Amino acid sequence: MSLVFLILSLLSMAAAVAVKVMFVPASEGINITGAHVFFTLKTPIQDLPITEAQVNSWCVILAVMFLCLFLTSGLKTRNISVRQLVAEWIVEKVTTLVRSNMGEFFEGFAPFIAAILGLSAFSSLSSLLGIFPPTSDINIIAGWAILVFILITYYKMKAGPWIYMKSFGQPVPLLAPLNIISEVATPISMAFRHYGNVLSGSIISVLVAVGLTDVSHKIFSFLPGAFSDFPYLRIGVPAILSIYFDLFSGCLQAFIFAMLTMLYVSGGFPAEEYAARKKRRQERAEARAARANAKEQKAEI
């Protein structure tokens, strides 16, 4: 049963490759045009283009989901398998990370942080399969960043909207416009950081590959016929760059996105005001209960 999930997970990545091979026109030389638009949905509000980045990101979501199902299928309490050990290790690491960075109150955030980490890392690593990495499209990352922004604002409002409004007037009310700008700049900078890193990696890789083609044509031009046309230097050399740009940078940016999410959400949360508000509410509820009790007793008498 569990093997089915693993095969489904691999199949969804293979589907992304198949879609790329079948529907995206091949290109020669330098071609940096962004995601290929498959078709456009006509909706009453606005046309909705379905792009390569979106399709790939759905495939990555499916792959991660089936991978999780594969890891967690057939859980046991004793005689546990390697698969279950890996799953437990991931859960434990993420929980420790969330608890040490966000505190006890936000412990429930662990699944969300793990989802962001996994989705972002797998999206960046999908470029190793030769498909368009979803993280090098600003629209995908901007969606995640807006989600995080909504979370940040929700937790800032937890202690009441008045305290949220008042936080813009800190330290002096004159700085309110600047505070609003810095509030809006949070999701923008998060989105641009992740997207810029992945996109710059892929652009530099393409430029290096094209440059190496020209250099190898110059060096090997003495070879007869078709031998001189083959770009020998492109074998293996761009892969060294790929170790940094695809493997290291992709994983690091995923980690940083998750880390910043944790820091912003827990940093913006007004813990003291929230505690005070909770206490006030509890006192009010107790007083109401006591009053109701007294009324009841009076009625009985």
Added chain:
Amino acid sequence: MLELAIGIILGGCALGAGCAMIAGIGPGIGEGHAVAKACEAIGRQPECKGDVTTTMLMGCAVAETTGLYALVIAILLIFVAPGRFVEILMNAVG
């Protein structure tokens, strides 16, 4: 005449992209500082290597943002802006 105008547009876009990437100096210096201080801290207290490395990577990523803004501007100037500007020129000429 039109060729000259288009040439000026393309040259201006390329020069602008190059100038935008001057912003790469700032993050370079800043991240170098951060890494130097992290090395010092690890030298002083080798036992907190993990924490220092994590914090340093975080700080580097945040410091890199300005450089990435410049990069995005440069990419737009090279790949997007020339087509747009030439289109505007063509519309203006008629």
